Amino acid sequence: MPDNITVLGLGLMGSALARALLAAGHHVTVWNRTPAKADPLIAKGAARAATPAEAVEASPLVIVCLLDYPSVYEALKEVSLAGKTVVNLTTGRPAEAREAASWARGADYLDGGIMAVPQMIAGPGALILYSGSKDAFDRHEQALAVMAEPRYVGADPGMAPLLDLAMLTGMYGQIAGFLEAAALVTSAKYPLTEFTTTLLIPWLNAMAALGSAWAEKIETGDHRTEVSNLEINKAGLENLVRTFREQGVKPDLLLPMKTVIDQRVAKGLGHEGLSVLIEELA
Ligand SMILES: NC(=O)c1ccc[n+]([C@@H]2O[C@H](COP(=O)([O-])OP(=O)(O)OC[C@H]3O[C@@H](n4cnc5c(N)ncnc54)[C@H](OP(=O)(O)O)[C@@H]3O)[C@@H](O)[C@H]2O)c1
Incomplete structure (x- = not known):
């Protein structure tokens, strides 16, 4: 009707x-x-x-x-x-x-x-x-x-806009990662479209499949990891930032992530996985 x-x-x-x-x-x-x-x-x-x-x-x-x-x-x-x-x-x-x-x-x-x-x-x-x-x-x-x-x-009438903004937050994170990756790749004169379609997108899709495991860790508060702890990720990001500078690229969109990891490790809490960073955002 x-x-x-x-x-x-x-x-x-x-x-x-x-x-x-x-x-x-x-x-x-x-x-x-x-x-x-x-x-x-x-x-x-x-x-x-x-x-x-x-x-x-x-x-x-x-x-x-x-x-x-x-x-x-x-x-x-x-x-x-x-x-x-x-x-x-x-x-x-x-x-x-x-x-x-x-x-x-x-x-x-x-x-x-x-x-x-x-x-x-x-x-x-x-x-x-x-x-x-x-x-x-x-x-x-x-x-x-x-x-x-x-x-x-x-x-709650505010829930739809809140979830809308949460989804956009995920998207902006993805865009930030893409732009930094693109700047690094183009600094080395590697063809960006080829990198994006044959390497980055398959990699991101494989990583996205782990998303529900991350949500479970945050919901249960169990941040033990068999993947990589914060100490390793701290070293990884230092490596990334040094590489960016050596290639003449600014890592500005990545630096906030490094700051939060460094902050957590400085508290002597570097043994858990990346999901524990949620506690630094409260
Ligand atoms: N476009 C997208 O991809 C997209 C996606 C998701 C959500 N949205 C949301 O949808 C809403 C509309 O977006 P849109 O893309 O349609 O934007 P838009 O093309 O810029 O249209 C804006 C509309 O708001 C009207 N408007 C602006 N100020 C007004 C006022 N003071 N009094 C009365 N009418 C007024 C405009 O009227 P006039 O024609 O007279 O200027 C027009 O109808 C926004 O809140 C936007 O965030 C858009």
């Missing part, structure tokens, strides 16, 4: 979400601050709302995808949300999501973290994390599934 769904915000992401909902046959009402961005969606059958209030009025389910939380408040400050389900897919901090949930007067509120780029929406690999009202999630799960695989992660 087609649902009436409103999409507020037709930037790159909001437009992709609205397109997916339209393609699945839903009745989609759209609003954007700059009205012309709605034109391609109107051509595909969406209804244009002149104001955020008109857009919210049109549907029980309101999907919001604006730049940031201040823009959400600006757009919705004078709009009655009572009785609506508001799904806010705007990226923000967990604290902002919790604040928005209490601000959404009389609405059932879900916050979301989009783990995809616009081109991935409605395609394989697209995931959206949701947290907040479980009733709202259960009621609208089928419609939400049209945009990306929907994953409910808890009643």
Whole structure:
């Protein structure tokens, strides 16, 4: 059965979400601050709302995808949300999501973290994390599934943004490692694409398979290792940093890791594995 769904915000992401909902046959009402961005969606059958209030009025389910939380408040400050389900897919901090949930007067509120780029929406690999009202999630799960695989992660509205940021944290770590590796390889004039595809990516995939063992060590607090202890890793990173300097490359993205290892070893705690470094982050 087609649902009436409103999409507020037709930037790159909001437009992709609205397109997916339209393609699945839903009745989609759209609003954007700059009205012309709605034109391609109107051509595909969406209804244009002149104001955020008109857009919210049109549907029980309101999907919001604006730049940031201040823009959400600006757009919705004078709009009655009572009785609506508001799904806010705007990226923000967990604290902002919790604040928005209490601000959404009389609405059932879900916050979301989009783990995809616009081109991935409605395609394989697209995931959206949701947290907040479980009733709202259960009621609208089928419609939400049209945009990306929907994953409910808890009643605390801040949980989806927190997990979103945790996933991005993993990604930035990976990018930092890649950039340092690329700088080292190019300093030696080795072909980077060949290094990346034939050496680095297979190596990283093999290492990623160990990820769940790391999580188990952290959950149990058992950081004994049969792989390599912190003393060995301290020596390894010293070796790396010296090599970088000899090659004329700055190891700036690696140095924070070295600092934390050195700090732990200086406390006389160098016998455990790398997973124990979590204790230095508390
Ligand atoms: N693009 C991605 O790959 C991606 C991935 C994951 C999550 N996200 C998140 O999705 C959200 C939207 O991203 P996007 O890529 O669609 O960005 P975008 O193309 O820059 O679009 C931003 C949207 O916010 C609107 N906006 C900005 N300030 C506003 C205000 N004060 N009042 C009302 N509307 C305002 C813009 O309206 P105008 O058209 O009038 O400027 C536009 O609709 C962001 O929170 C982003 O972090 C994006």
